[in-house]
Amino acid sequence: MTYEELIKETALADERLVVMTAENRALIRNLPAVLGPRFIDTGITEQTLIGAAAGLALRGRVPVVHALATFLTLRAFEFIRTDVGIGQLPVKLSGFVPGFLSDGNGPTHQAIEDVSLMRGIPGMTVFAPADEADMLAMLPAIWASPAPAYVRINTRPATYEHAPFEMGKAEIVAEGTDVTILTYGMLFEQTLVARELLQAQGKSVGLINLRSLKPIDEAALLEVVRRGSLIVTVEDHFITGGLYSILAEVLLRNQLTTRVLPLALEERWYRPGRLSAVLEHEGFTGQHIARRVAEALGESGATISAGPAVLENQFAE
Structure with a gap:
């Protein structure tokens, strides 16, 4: 199963789930045809993306929000802190190409302070899967939690068979x-x-x-x-x-x-x-x-x- 397939399966089983992006469709490019109005692309507007996600969360939705990790956690930080964090809304932040995974890009695209920023928000949970298999095992529990969450998205192939995921456990x-x-x-x-x-x-x-x-x-x-x-x-x-x-x-x-x-x-x-x-x-x-x-x-x-x-x-x- 891939990241996109997991989101598709989860969204079809739970109408509350909404997939959102700031023109970052690399791993979710086939979902618009499946989810219709439950797929929202705001364009390269990360602040608007988070504000809209918070509004949907206030109305009972569970937004899974996608953007490049550096722009998601930096450009939209105030909106994450204020709109999502203060309200403790179940917005799930998927940060693409975090850390060294932003290869080929300069400092503007290097999310190497994202863990620090996100864990500093009261109530925000923060996750960093080791590889794709680890991530796919973790995401159902993360999406089902009522807490806001930031996930360092990682689709690298697994080289190790991981133990079952338990929230807050190493x-x-x-x-x-x-x-x-x-x-x-x-x-x-x-x-x-x-x-x-x-x-x-x-x-x-x-x-x-x-x-x-x-x-x-x-x-x-x-x-x-x-x-x-x-x-x-x-x-x-x-x-x-x-x-x-x-x-x-x-x-x-x-x-x-x-x-x-x-x-x-x-x-x-x-x-x-x-x-x-x-x-x-x-x-x-x-x-x-x-x-x-x-x-x-x-x-x-x-x-x-x-x-x-x-x-x-x-x-x-």
Whole structure:
């Protein structure tokens, strides 16, 4: 099943669901013929899109709203905060090409502060599926929830068979005594490679997919901290406001501290390029991640051999 097929199936079973877009039809191009008036394209007007979605939500609809993640979360932020957030309306925000998935585009199209912005809105829930299979398993529960939601849309093919989704719960892929990698979204694919490379060097490596960023699985994070191993946060987001900040908040709230290696974008946008080139240049391939972890553990990263080649971006234009 594809993203479009899931929306179609859900909309045909529930007349409350309305599909909306700001001229961003890449993954939903066949829905107008199926949904008729329940498919609304406002054009390149993200603020109008959110205002209209809020109005429909006030009248009992469940709008699933589509736009490029950077324009959805930045250009329409005030409308999301005020029209959707204050009213706690069940508007479901689908942000296309978030983070590194905006390959080939410059800083204007790079949504690398979206998690920070959206989780800062009271009542807003925030999700970042690891791949298409993870996303399709998550969306029915997200759409059925009465809460507003932001989802980092990710249609990359799955390389891992995921556990069933539970709102607010992390997916514990593995536990480790030397290091535990925390990640979300498309970089999950690279952390799987990094874990395999580190395991080959005799390291015990834990891996957690934090597919639900708000609500966050605080119990899972605290369990990792109490284990005492090195924690590595990996995210295609600014270091401020994302997973590293979430972990810091949890630690401070519980009066704990631990060793943490953050792998994120520190005060910079990333260099434009195709996805494989971006991951290599910015140091987010599985091999680069494994080397950084090995160095943090006090060992040479030079012994880390190359992992599988990364696929290109799977998004259609």
